[in-house]
Amino acid sequence: MPSQIVSLVVNGERREFIAVPGATLLASLRESLGLTAAKRGCAQGACGTCTVLVDGRPEVACLVAVETVAGREVRTLEGVAAGGELDEVQSAFVDCFATQCGFCTAGMIMVAEALLERDPDPSEEDVVEAISGNVCRCTGYRPIVIAILEAARRRRAKSPQEEAVAR
Amino acid sequence: MVIQAVHVPESAEAVVTCSARGGWIMGGGTVVMPLVNSGAASVTELISLRRAGLDGVEARDGVARIGAAATLAAVGEHPGLAFLRPALRTIGSPTIRNQATVGGNLFVAQPYGDLAVCLLALDATCEIAGPDGRRDAPVADVLGSGVGSGEVVVAVRATLPEPGTWYYHKAMRRRLNSAAIVTVASVTRTSDGGVTSDGVVASAAIALGGVAPRPVRAVSAERLLRGRPLTPEVLTEAGEAAARGDIDPFDDAYASAWYRRRVLPVHLRRAFIPPVVR
Amino acid sequence: MTDRLAPTYRLAPIDTSTFADERAAAGTGVDGGGDFTVIGSVVQRSDARGHVTGRTEFFEDVAPARLAHLKMHRSDRHHARILDVDLSEALAVPGVLRILTHADIPNNLYTPLKLIGVGPDDEPILAVDKVRYLGEPICAVVAETEAAALEGAARVRVAYEDLPPVFDVEEALKEGAPLVNEYHGQNHFIYEGHHCRRIRFGDVEAAFARADHVFEWRYQSAPIEQAPAETTGCVVVPQADGRLRIHSDTQACFFTLDNTALILETPFNKLRIVGGTVGGGFGGKVDVVVEPVACVAAMATDRPVKFVYDRAEEMQVSSPRAAERIYIKDAVMADGRIIGRKVTLYVDAGAYARHTPYGTTKAAAHLPGPYSIPNVWADCHCVFTNRTPSSAMRGFGVTIADFALESQMDRIARALDLDPLRLRLLNAYRDGDLKAHRKVAEGTALVEVIQKAAEMAGHELPEAYRRMSSTTREGL
Numbered sequence: 001m002p003s004q005i006v007s008l009v010v011n012g013e014r015r016e017f018i019a020v021p022g023a024t025l026l027a028s029l030r031e032s033l034g035l036t037a038a039k040r041g042c043a044q045g046a047c048g049t050c051t052v053l054v055d056g057r058p059e060v061a062c063l064v065a066v067e068t069v070a071g072r073e074v075r076t077l078e079g080v081a082a083g084g085e086l087d088e089v090q091s092a093f094v095d096c097f098a099t100q101c102g103f104c105t106a107g108m109i110m111v112a113e114a115l116l117e118r119d120p121d122p123s124e125e126d127v128v129e130a131i132s133g134n135v136c137r138c139t140g141y142r143p144i145v146i147a148i149l150e151a152a153r154r155r156r157a158k159s160p161q162e163e164a165v166a167r
Numbered sequence: 168m169v170i171q172a173v174h175v176p177e178s179a180e181a182v183v184t185c186s187a188r189g190g191w192i193m194g195g196g197t198v199v200m201p202l203v204n205s206g207a208a209s210v211t212e213l214i215s216l217r218r219a220g221l222d223g224v225e226a227r228d229g230v231a232r233i234g235a236a237a238t239l240a241a242v243g244e245h246p247g248l249a250f251l252r253p254a255l256r257t258i259g260s261p262t263i264r265n266q267a268t269v270g271g272n273l274f275v276a277q278p279y280g281d282l283a284v285c286l287l288a289l290d291a292t293c294e295i296a297g298p299d300g301r302r303d304a305p306v307a308d309v310l311g312s313g314v315g316s317g318e319v320v321v322a323v324r325a326t327l328p329e330p331g332t333w334y335y336h337k338a339m340r341r342r343l344n345s346a347a348i349v350t351v352a353s354v355t356r357t358s359d360g361g362v363t364s365d366g367v368v369a370s371a372a373i374a375l376g377g378v379a380p381r382p383v384r385a386v387s388a389e390r391l392l393r394g395r396p397l398t399p400e401v402l403t404e405a406g407e408a409a410a411r412g413d414i415d416p417f418d419d420a421y422a423s424a425w426y427r428r429r430v431l432p433v434h435l436r437r438a439f440i441p442p443v444v445r
Numbered sequence: 446m447t448d449r450l451a452p453t454y455r456l457a458p459i460d461t462s463t464f465a466d467e468r469a470a471a472g473t474g475v476d477g478g479g480d481f482t483v484i485g486s487v488v489q490r491s492d493a494r495g496h497v498t499g500r501t502e503f504f505e506d507v508a509p510a511r512l513a514h515l516k517m518h519r520s521d522r523h524h525a526r527i528l529d530v531d532l533s534e535a536l537a538v539p540g541v542l543r544i545l546t547h548a549d550i551p552n553n554l555y556t557p558l559k560l561i562g563v564g565p566d567d568e569p570i571l572a573v574d575k576v577r578y579l580g581e582p583i584c585a586v587v588a589e590t591e592a593a594a595l596e597g598a599a600r601v602r603v604a605y606e607d608l609p610p611v612f613d614v615e616e617a618l619k620e621g622a623p624l625v626n627e628y629h630g631q632n633h634f635i636y637e638g639h640h641c642r643r644i645r646f647g648d649v650e651a652a653f654a655r656a657d658h659v660f661e662w663r664y665q666s667a668p669i670e671q672a673p674a675e676t677t678g679c680v681v682v683p684q685a686d687g688r689l690r691i692h693s694d695t696q697a698c699f700f701t702l703d704n705t706a707l708i709l710e711t712p713f714n715k716l717r718i719v720g721g722t723v724g725g726g727f728g729g730k731v732d733v734v735v736e737p738v739a740c741v742a743a744m745a746t747d748r749p750v751k752f753v754y755d756r757a758e759e760m761q762v763s764s765p766r767a768a769e770r771i772y773i774k775d776a777v778m779a780d781g782r783i784i785g786r787k788v789t790l791y792v793d794a795g796a797y798a799r800h801t802p803y804g805t806t807k808a809a810a811h812l813p814g815p816y817s818i819p820n821v822w823a824d825c826h827c828v829f830t831n832r833t834p835s836s837a838m839r840g841f842g843v844t845i846a847d848f849a850l851e852s853q854m855d856r857i858a859r860a861l862d863l864d865p866l867r868l869r870l871l872n873a874y875r876d877g878d879l880k881a882h883r884k885v886a887e888g889t890a891l892v893e894v895i896q897k898a899a900e901m902a903g904h905e906l907p908e909a910y911r912r913m914s915s916t917t918r919e920g921l
Binding site for chain 2: 021022024043044045048051054057058059060062063064065067068069070111128129130132133134
C-alpha cells in the first residue's frame with residue numbers, strides 16, 4: 001500500500017499531509033506539520049514526552065499509527081498559547097519553576113490541560129495520577145504538581161462567577 | 168520489518184477479511200507500536216480496530232458486553248462497571264488507558280494484562296469472529312491458547328458480580344503506573360453475603376496475574392476456601408496452597424520468581440482483607 | 446469564596462522570605478537600591494517561556510531537507526573476534542544509501558580525555574577486528590528513512606569467534622584473565638607508571654597494630670544509567686562552504702568539537718557545534734559517541750544526517766555511572782577516634798576508558814571522606830572489563846565512595862554502640878587539617894552541618910559536642 005494523504009484537525013485547523021505506512025502521529029506532527037513541541041523520548045509509550053490531546057483526551061502520539069486517527073481533532077502545545085499569550089497552565093509552570101531541561105514540559109502541560117478541562121479543582125492526588133505516565137528525569141515532580149494546582153486555582157479565580165454557578 | 172500498510176477496516180467482517188492476508192491486529196497500539204518503532208515487528212502490515220465499530224460498552228440485566236476495541240478508560244467511565252474502576256486505575260497511566268483496549272489486554276505478556284486477570288476471575292466469554300463465522304470461547308481458553316488463525320476477538324461478555332463479592336488487589340513497585348508483582352482478582356460469595364467475617368465461602372473464583380506466563384486460576388486456593396471463613400489465617404493458608412500448586416513465576420525487572428512466590432500469600436490475603444491505610 | 450480560591454494543597458510554592466534577613470542586613474534588595482537585586486528575589490528562568498510554549502529548539506527539532514537517518518549495527522557478543530562482516534543483504538534494503546565501516550573513519554581511534562593529556566587512545570569509533578562489549582558499534586547504516594536504516598542494520602551479518610569475557614573487576618586483575626583492551630595491554634589503567642591511583646599518608650599498619658578495634662567491610666554498587674528523557678543524538682548538516690554544522694544534545698560542546706575534529710582529521714574551524722539545549726544529561730552526554738560517525742556519514746552522502754539513540758540503546762550502550770567495589774578497613778580507638786583507614790577501591794571502567802580514569806582519581810582525592818584520619822592508605826584501581834564503558838554521572842567517583850564511607854561510619858557506630866552523629870563529630874575534619882592527599886582543608890563546615898541537622902531532627906547532643914566548631918580544636 002502506498003503512502004496516504006491523511007487529514008487531521010490540528011489546533012483547530014484542517015491539515016493534510018502524506019503519511020508513509022506505519023508513520024506515527026508523533027512523526028507526522030513533527031516532520032510533516034513542523035509541530036515539534038511534542039518530543040520523542042522513548043517511542044515506547046513509557047515516558048509521556050509526546051503526549052497530545054486526541055479529541056480532548058491525552059494520548060502518547062508515538063503509539064498512534066496516524067492513519068487510525070484520520071479526521072480527528074488533535075491539540076498540541078503549539079495550540080495552547082493563543083496569540084502568544086500564555087494560558088494559566090503555562091504561566092504557572094513558569095512562575096512555579098516547573099521546567100528544568102524542558103523535555104517533558106510539553107507532555108506535562110497537555111496532560112494538565114486535559115485534567116483541568118475535566119476537573120477544574122483537582123486534588124493533589126488527582127494531579128499525581130494524571131501525570132503518572134509522564135517522566136521528568138530532572139525529577140522536578142514537586143514543582144510540576146504545584147504548578148498544575150496553581151494553574152487550577154488561577155483558572156478558577158479568573159471565573160469566580162462561573163465557579164459560583166457551578167456550585 | 169518496514170511496515171508496508173496500515174489497514175483501518177470499518178467492520179468486524181472487514182477486519183476478518185483483512186487479517187486473512189496476514190499482519191498484526193492492533194487495538195490501541197500500546198503493544199504493537201513499540202515493536203514497530205524499534206524495527207522489531209515481524210510483519211509488514213497492521214490492522215487497526217480503531218474504526219471497526221468494536222468499541223461499545225454495555226452493562227444491562229446483570230451482564231456486561233465490552234467491545235474488543237473499547238479503551239480501558241471507556242470501561243472505567245461506564246457507570247455499570249464501577250466495580251472495575253479500582254482495578255483499571257492500577258493499569259498503566261490515565262494517558263495509556265485512553266489508548267489501551269480490552270481486546271489488547273487479553274494478548275499482552277505478563278506481568279501486564281491485569282484486566283485479563285479480572286476477566287478470568289469473572290469467568291468471561293470471548294466473542295470471536297473468524298473466516299468460519301462467529302463463536303464463543305471461555306476467556307480462560309483464549310488466555311491459554313489464543314485464537315485460531317484469521318480469528319479476532321470482537322467482544323468480551325461477563326456476568327456482573329453481585330454486590331460484595333468482587334475483590335481485587337495488585338502489588339506494584341510504585342503506587343501508580345507499574346506492572347504486577349502479584350495481581351489478585353476474585354468473585355467470592357460467602358454464606359452471609361460477605362457482611363461479616365463469620366460467613367463461610369460458598370464459591371470462589373480467584374485469578375492471579377504476575378505469577379505465571381499467563382493469568383491463572385488459583386484452583387488450590389479456591390478449593391481450600393470453600394466452606395471456610397475469610398479469616399487472615401484461612402486466606403494465608405489458601406495463598407500458600409496457591410503458591411505451591413497454581414503458579415509458575417518468572418524473574419523480571421519488577422521482581423524475582425522467588426519473591427513473587429514468597430509474597431503471593433500476603434497479597435492474596437490483602438485482596439480480601441485490605442491493610443489499614445494510616 | 447476567598448477560602449475556596451486559596452491554595453489547599455500540602456505542597457507550597459517557593460517561599461522567598463527565607464532570604465529577607467540577609468537582604469535587610471545587606472541594605473540591598475529590590476527596595477534597598479543596592480547591587481544585589483537578585484538574592485532573595487524570584488527570577489524567572491530565561492528558558493522557561495520557550496519550554497512552556499514548545500518553542501525551545503532541541504537538536505531533533507531541526508528538520509533540514511533531504512535528511513538521512515543513521516542506525517548502528519551493534520555487537521551481540523560481550524567479547525569476540527570479528528571474522529567477517531557481510532553487508533550485501535543490508536545494502537539491498539530499499540532506501541539504504543551507504544554503510545560505513547571502520548575503514549571509512551579517517552582516524553578511527555580516540556579517547557575523550559586525550560584533550561587533557563590522558564591516553565592512550567583506546568577506543569575505535571567503529572569496531573575493527575574485535576568487539577569488547579555487548580552493543581559495541583560495528584557499522585553504521587545510512588538510509589532515506591529511519592525504518593529503512595533499522596531494517597538495514599538488522600540485516601548486517603557478522604561472523605564472530607567468541608572470546609572469554611570478564612565481567613568482574615577483581616577477576617579481571619588476576620593473572621591469566623582475558624585481556625579486554627589491547628591498547629592498554631593490561632586490564633587496568635596506568636597512572637604515571639603506577640598500577641592504580643594511590644594515597645599514602647602516615648603509617649596505616651602501625652595504626653592497626655595499636656587500635657582497640659579493627660573493622661573491615663566490603664561495599665558494591667551496580668552501574669547506574671542516567672536515562673535522560675531525551676536520548677543521545679545529533680543532526681549534522683553539510684554547509685555550502687564545506688563546513689559541517691552539528692546540532693547536538695552534548696553536554697560538552699567544546700569536547701565534542703575538538704574530539705570530532707581529531708577523529709575526522711579536519712581543522713577545528715571546519716566544524717560548528719550548535720548546542721547548549723540538553724533534554725537531560727546528568728553526565729551521560731559527555732562522551733562524543735554520536736557526532737563523529739554522523740559527520741562521516743554526512744560527508745559520505747553529502748546530505749544532512751541524523752543519528753539518535755533509541756531508548757534501548759540509551760539504556761544498553763550509553764555510558765552509565767561505573768559500578769564500584771570498595772573495601773574499607775579502619776583502625777578505631779575505644780572512644781570512636783579513627784586512627785587509620787585503608788581503602789581498596791575498584792572502579793569498573795567497562796571496555797574503554799572514557800571518563801573513568803578521571804573518576805577514579807576523583808574517588809582517590811575524596812578519601813578518606815570528610816574526616817581527619819592521621820594514617821590513610823588507598824589503592825584506587827580503574828579496571829577494564831567486558832561491560833558497557835562507564836563514564837560521568839553526577840559526582841562520579843565521589844558518590845559511591847560516600848555510600849561506602851558513610852555506611853562504614855554507621856556500622857562502626859553500631860558495633861561500638863556509639864551515637865553515629867557524635868562519632869562523625871569526633872572525626873570530622875576541621876579547617877586547617879592536612880588531608881590525606883596533602884591539601885589543607887578550608888571552609889569545611891561539616892561540624893556545623895551535623896549540629897544543625899541534629900537540632901532539626903530533634904537529636905540531642907551533649908554540650909561538649911554542641912560547642913565543637915570547624916574552625917577550632919574545641920572538644921578534641
